[in-house]
Amino acid sequence: MKSLMKSLAIAKKDVLxxxxxxxxxxxxxxxPLFLFLAFSVGRSLPLNFLIAGLISMTVFFASTSxxxxxxxxxxxxxxxxRLISCPIDEKTIILGDIIASMTFxxxxxxxxxxxxxxxxxxxxxxxxxxLGIIASAFCFSCLGLLxxxxxxxxxxxxxxxxxxIRFPLIFISGIFIPISEMPEWSRILAYLSPxxxxxxxxxxxxxxxxxxxxYVDLLVITAFSALFLALAVELHKKxxxxxx
Amino acid sequence: xxxxxxxxxxxxxxxxxxxxxxxxxxxxxxTFGFLGPNGAGKTTTVRILTxxxxxxxxxxxxxxxxxxxxxxxxxxxxxVLPEVSNAYPDLTAWQNLMLVASLYGMRKNEAEKRTVxxxxxxxxxxxxxxKVKGFSKGMKQRLMFCMALISDPEVVFLDEPTSGLDVMxxxxxxxxxxxxxxxxxxxxxxSHNMEEINMLCDRIALIDRGKxxxxxxxxxxxxxxGGNVAVEVSFDKPVRLPRRLNAKKLGDKYIIYTTxxxxxxxxxxxxxxxxxxxxxxxxxxxPTLEDAFISLLEGTK
Numbered sequence: 001m002k003s004l005m006k007s008l009a010i011a012k013k014d015v016l017x018x019x020x021x022x023x024x025x026x027x028x029x030x031x032p033l034f035l036f037l038a039f040s041v042g043r044s045l046p047l048n049f050l051i052a053g054l055i056s057m058t059v060f061f062a063s064t065s066x067x068x069x070x071x072x073x074x075x076x077x078x079x080x081x082r083l084i085s086c087p088i089d090e091k092t093i094i095l096g097d098i099i100a101s102m103t104f105x106x107x108x109x110x111x112x113x114x115x116x117x118x119x120x121x122x123x124x125x126x127x128x129x130x131l132g133i134i135a136s137a138f139c140f141s142c143l144g145l146l147x148x149x150x151x152x153x154x155x156x157x158x159x160x161x162x163x164x165i166r167f168p169l170i171f172i173s174g175i176f177i178p179i180s181e182m183p184e185w186s187r188i189l190a191y192l193s194p195x196x197x198x199x200x201x202x203x204x205x206x207x208x209x210x211x212x213x214x215y216v217d218l219l220v221i222t223a224f225s226a227l228f229l230a231l232a233v234e235l236h237k238k239x240x241x242x243x244x
Numbered sequence: 245x246x247x248x249x250x251x252x253x254x255x256x257x258x259x260x261x262x263x264x265x266x267x268x269x270x271x272x273x274x275t276f277g278f279l280g281p282n283g284a285g286k287t288t289t290v291r292i293l294t295x296x297x298x299x300x301x302x303x304x305x306x307x308x309x310x311x312x313x314x315x316x317x318x319x320x321x322x323x324v325l326p327e328v329s330n331a332y333p334d335l336t337a338w339q340n341l342m343l344v345a346s347l348y349g350m351r352k353n354e355a356e357k358r359t360v361x362x363x364x365x366x367x368x369x370x371x372x373x374x375k376v377k378g379f380s381k382g383m384k385q386r387l388m389f390c391m392a393l394i395s396d397p398e399v400v401f402l403d404e405p406t407s408g409l410d411v412m413x414x415x416x417x418x419x420x421x422x423x424x425x426x427x428x429x430x431x432x433x434x435s436h437n438m439e440e441i442n443m444l445c446d447r448i449a450l451i452d453r454g455k456x457x458x459x460x461x462x463x464x465x466x467x468x469x470g471g472n473v474a475v476e477v478s479f480d481k482p483v484r485l486p487r488r489l490n491a492k493k494l495g496d497k498y499i500i501y502t503t504x505x506x507x508x509x510x511x512x513x514x515x516x517x518x519x520x521x522x523x524x525x526x527x528x529x530x531p532t533l534e535d536a537f538i539s540l541l542e543g544t545k
Binding site: 002005006008009010012013016017077078079081082083084085086087088089241244 | 335
């Protein structure tokens with residue numbers, strides 16, 4: 001319990017330090033919106049398909065936007081040294097970073113949902129959607145932490161690694177093309193992306209036929225979360241001392 | 245009772261052997277100075293003792309807890325003031341202190357009371373809601389000191405606490421170190437300021453190139469220079485004093501450490517008469533810690 005309280009203190013610090021900055025919030029909303037417009041304008045796709053895709057992208061980008069850069073920033077500012085000298089372990093720091101990132105991802109998801117409401121699209125399964133958003137924001141936050149496992153104090157290096165993985169993922173996760181319409185090889189790749197399963201939940205929440213049963217989506221997202229979290233903790237345990 | 249214990253600490257960074265088996269013990273309630281030239285291994289030692297770095301071999305214990313095996317228990321009883329400011333610049337002084345208090349597991353009301361007390365003691369209470377990025381170096385250092393003391397730790401590590409500070413801030417910090425000592429806290433102090441170390445520390449360890457050169461009280465270390473008195477003399481032109489005087493040239497002055505003050509001064513005066521040079525000034529003083537520091541380091545080369 002004490003360890004969780006310490007993680008929450010770190011999460012609060014992250015929110016105050018990194019997530020409440022104007023550019024972070026604006027980019028958390030604008031980047032997925034512009035990307036989405038670039039790939040959907042001119043195509044005759046139903047509105048509920050578009051909104052579900054926009055929600056997926058927003059949660060994904062918001063949850064992975066800042067978390068990869070926190071460790072290198074803190075290494076540069078020497079604040080990481082301050083954290084390590086306190087009676088907390090690496091897991092507590094990582095969990096705190098994940099909680100902050102997840103909170104940001106969940107909060108920003110309200111924007112595309114509100115856009116949907118304004119244009120008359122209300123999710124028919126809000127509970128499933130909320131559950132999906134929370135589970136996937138956690139999963140993507142763990143993934144974001146994995147991007148920064150490379151022991152460098154240069155945020156640009158980490159952001160390059162992050163972009164190399166994040167951008168291809170949105171193209172193979174059924175956001176712009178439904179999985180059922182993908183070629184066989186692409187479909188196999190889609191199964192390896194956690195974003196595929198959240199996109200499926202979002203579609204289901206807006207009355208579209210899901211590719212998998214919802215419990216399968218949630219189970220796979222949970223499994224990915226466990227894998228990413230375990231990897232992030234192990235890799236950061238080694239990397240954290242190389243940043244000092 | 246031993247508060248800090250280092251036993252054969254070794255640490256290597258690539259090809260550089262930063263620590264070559266550092267050992268010492270600091271008693272509870274002692275103010276222990278850690279001196280050495282740049283790159284001697286001071287900060288590496290402090291980082292190992294505070295659990296920030298792991299040693300390649302050797303043991304370090306704080307209040308009996310191994311800093312590697314029982315790291316959280318060891319860290320719970322320490323407070324650290326690092327060499328470089330590492331408060332969060334976009335958080336206020338209050339937020340920084342509350343964060344550290346939370347990380348030490350302090351309850352909110354207890355943390356708030358302690359924060360108010362420390363901010364008032366260190367004269368920055370009025371700026372509690374200002375972001376740290378707007379603070380001067382002296383204010384940042386005071387805040388860092390508050391952060392080191394927030395959990396009322398038994399052992400306090402101060403790494404160059406007065407480096408680069410204005411006179412008033414440096415003086416305040418020295419006074420706080422003395423207060424800590426009178427409260428029975430163990431203080432581990434690294435500094436380049438010899439006078440500060442001399443004034444504040446019960447014992448001193450001198451480290452050079454990753455090895456401890458000597459550990460003793462300031463007065464005993466001064467006595468190791470080789471004489472009880474330093475004779476400082478300057479002439480109206482450059483001279484070559486007799487080799488047996490073992491004079492060290494410092495600027496336009498010569499320093500001679502001796503136990504026979506009268507004979508030494510007579511010899512200097514004789515030399516000046518014989519060589520037709522005038523003595524501009526001559527002074528006697530006890531050797532300073534700086535004299536001892538230089539002498540001991542020269543002895544290791």
